[in-house]
Amino acid sequence: MISVVIPAKDEVGNIGPLMKEICQALQGVTEFEILVVDDGSQDDTFGEVIHTAELMLCNAKAIRHERSTGQSTAISTGVLHARGQYIVTLDADGQNDPADIPAMLAQLPQIHAEHFCIAGYRKNRKDTAWKRFQSRFANKVRDALLHDGVPDTGCGLKLFPRETFLRMPYFDHMHRYIPALVRRMGGEVFISVVNHRDRQLGVSKYTAWNRVWVGIVDIMGVIWLGRRAKIAKVARSETRWHD
Numbered sequence: 001m002i003s004v005v006i007p008a009k010d011e012v013g014n015i016g017p018l019m020k021e022i023c024q025a026l027q028g029v030t031e032f033e034i035l036v037v038d039d040g041s042q043d044d045t046f047g048e049v050i051h052t053a054e055l056m057l058c059n060a061k062a063i064r065h066e067r068s069t070g071q072s073t074a075i076s077t078g079v080l081h082a083r084g085q086y087i088v089t090l091d092a093d094g095q096n097d098p099a100d101i102p103a104m105l106a107q108l109p110q111i112h113a114e115h116f117c118i119a120g121y122r123k124n125r126k127d128t129a130w131k132r133f134q135s136r137f138a139n140k141v142r143d144a145l146l147h148d149g150v151p152d153t154g155c156g157l158k159l160f161p162r163e164t165f166l167r168m169p170y171f172d173h174m175h176r177y178i179p180a181l182v183r184r185m186g187g188e189v190f191i192s193v194v195n196h197r198d199r200q201l202g203v204s205k206y207t208a209w210n211r212v213w214v215g216i217v218d219i220m221g222v223i224w225l226g227r228r229a230k231i232a233k234v235a236r237s238e239t240r241w242h243d
Helices: 012-026 047-056 071-081 097-104 129-146 162-166 174-184 208-227
Strands: 002-008 032-038 061-062 086-089 118-124 158-161 190-195
Touching: 002 012, 002 071, 012 032, 012 097, 012 190, 032 047, 032 071, 047 158, 061 071, 071 086, 071 162, 086 162, 086 174, 097 118, 097 129, 097 158, 097 190, 158 162, 158 174, 174 208, 190 208
Parallel strands: 002 032, 002 086, 032 061, 118 190
Antiparallel strands: 086 158, 118 158
C-alpha cells in the first residue's frame, strides 16, 4: 500500500482535480490512500478534500494545521498519519502529474536497498524564465556542496519508504534535501523523469528569498549532519530466548 501525501495551503481550486487524477492514475495499479495536510489555509481546502473523497469514493484523509508551519512540517504530519509502507509526495498546485506515479512504482521490484528515494526530475519545466533560472542556480550550488546527484531536488514528486523518512532528522525545509538525507543513511537515490505542467489557479508560495538565502543556511546544516553520520554494519547477532 502507498500513501500519497500532499501538503496544501490555499489550494481549494486545485486540490479536487488533483485528487481525481490521483485516483484515476492508481486505481487498479495498487492499494492507496490520499492524505492532504491543510497547512493553515484561509480558504476551504479542507472541505474540498472531503467533498472530493466522497465524490470519487476513494480512501482519503484531511488534516488541518491550526496555523501555517511550512511544507516540510506538513509533509511530516502526513507521513506520521500515513498507513502505507511507501510514501509518495507531490505538490498541491497541480503542476506535478499523478500519471507519473505508476512508472515510479514500477521501479520498486529492482530496488533492494533498505533506504532509498525515487526523485522526480522535471526535465521540461513550465515555469517562468526567472523561476527556472533560480532553480538551476540553486540546484548547481546544492549539488556542488552536497553531491547528492539529483538534478532537480525541488520537484515535489518523490517516492520513499515511510520508515526511511521517520529515521531522518527533522528540520524546516528538509523536504528539499530528502535525497541527500537518504544518502547520509547509506541509502540509494534514483531519478525518474516526470511531466511538469502549468499552474492553473492560485499563486506560488515560494520566492527568490526563501529559495536562495534560506537554502544556503539549510545546505550548511545538511553538510554538518552528513559529516557526523556513522553507518553501522552488523557483523554478527545472536539471540537466546528462555521462556
